[in-house]
Amino acid sequence: MKGKTLFDKIWDSHVVHSIPEGPDVLYIDRHYIHEVTSPQAFDGLGRRKVKVFRPRQTTATADHNVPTINQHLEVKDLLSRTQLDKLKENCDNHDIELYDLNHEFNGIVHVIGPELGYTQPGMTIVCGDSHTSTHGAFGAIAFGIGTSEVEMVLATQTILQYKPLRMRINVEGTIQKGVTSKDIILYIIQTLGVDGSTGYFVEYAGSVIRSMSMEGRMTVCNMSIEMGARGGLIAPDGITEKYIKNRQFSKGKIDYIDYKTDDNATFDKEVSIDISTLEPIVTYGTNPAMSIPISKGIPKLENLNENDRESLSKSLRYMGFRSGQRIEGEKVSYIFIGSCTNGRIEDLRDAAKILKGRKVADNVTVWIVPGSNQVALQAKQEGLDKIFSDAGAAMRQPGCSACLAMNDDKVPAGEICIATSNRNFEGRQGVGAKTILSSPLTAAASAVTGIITDPRVFL
């Protein structure tokens, strides 16, 4: 019998009904919601006069649009406050657990789901946020959805979905000093392209992935969407099991043995990537696939085809860089360490490794934003907050913050920000702001020097 992929095993076991020549009705085990993409969905329920079908399977948090200082005070911005109030009202009305601002479990949705043990292997998970793919690190099918689909899941605990194609990315080689899971996923995205996985659900495999911590795996799966993938997952193993053990809402031991791709299963596309010679990666352009090893130059326009040349020219005009130039050594004025990509405890530990005993440069503003209150608590227990404040960069309070700059953490027009988040789109961090994506190590190293810096000089 033909083997099955891990993705197929999970998908097939969640099909409630298959519409002939149409999509599957897929059962959703866990639904995460937040303040920005849910209000119109609840409005829809109101118009239909239906309640949330399975409120116990929905978890809410306030994260996208929250301040990252003085969270105990009333939120100043009226529109943001209204959105937060609306989330609370909707959760109250529908009996949904909400980890609101100041709650000990509050934080970025893709940080709290795993750390509280809601996210488990074998699950189907959705959220009105494209970085829902993060939860795939546990061997779950997790993907981002629009607000109409949020309404659909709230109303029915199911979603109409076409089964995507399957891709496997095998990552092999030896990880070099200064290289993190962030550099690895940026390299994968650069290799496959910003739309290289559109239409696919990716399984990450290989010895490099196996060796990664859960935090590292979450960073990898998190950015699957940046190459167009519907989601990305990793087969659970002993590392997964250790992570989920003793989590607040974890159901205990899982039978992760079932959750792996059969040896004779086939993928629609398979890619192998060797990272043995990889060095820290930084982006230079306006999509996450536009990245280079930190010691190398930006691609030369003359080496590209007409289409890519036009696209690169447009990006370079926005970023203020020249074709072929190196960006290591370029002056930066903002540093953002945080987000659902790199706002976990290991990321803060990486930043602290570099910042310990050093000061941030005079010309930079540094935002260190923990992914959740639990992450912040852990950081304090480990003394990381002290390291950060001694360096001149006090740790803030959790939230999505400068990743999408819906709150006050905005980078001013024309300024360059090294960010550990996931998108360097035009204006993503503020109108006219220029984003360079990197690992927490590279971001922290650049915070110390005030210029784009190879973290290996500090390691």
Add this chain to the structure above:
Amino acid sequence: MSALAFKNITSTAVPLGIDNVDTDQIIPARYLKAVTRGDFGKNLFADWRYNSDGSINKDFILNNPIYEGQILLTGKNFGCGSSREHAAWALSDYGFKVILSSHFADIFKNNALNNGILPIQISEEIIANLLKLVSSKPETKFIVDLDKQIFSTVDKSITENFQINAFKKECMLKGYDSIDYLINLRDKVERYEGRKVG
């Protein structure tokens, strides 16, 4: 979810023609604070459409009065990035009903379909030809016939078939509401839940 039936349209087109347009460009995050459907159309492509002082950026194609219509011609990978349905709402509120690209980002495609916008996928080469045609002859009118799955110029000098899943097509043509459909499957869902526990 929209229950608007898609009708065939005859319209001129706007040649945007940029690759990898992400949903942050379609509608920047700072305009996502509304808690109701409201009008997102005024902030469609806000950072390209308006200068930093709020004035109109005359160089942007949407502000060029010679181009208008319900059809948007875009480069490849349209709608990548964030899952925000606000992007589809902004396009729809502005008046676009059809978007052509050589391929769309997955989440955006679903969001578009759920809002009565038809994403038509055709080859990069044809998109390039259409962009040239519309740029030089902005008055060119096109017909979008969803039932026959044909995109053509009114004079039929260009006639392209496009693919759409039969189920999606039926939903769009009839304006079916998928959520109502799923609510009616509740027995099946409950039986599934029973099996899962048992």
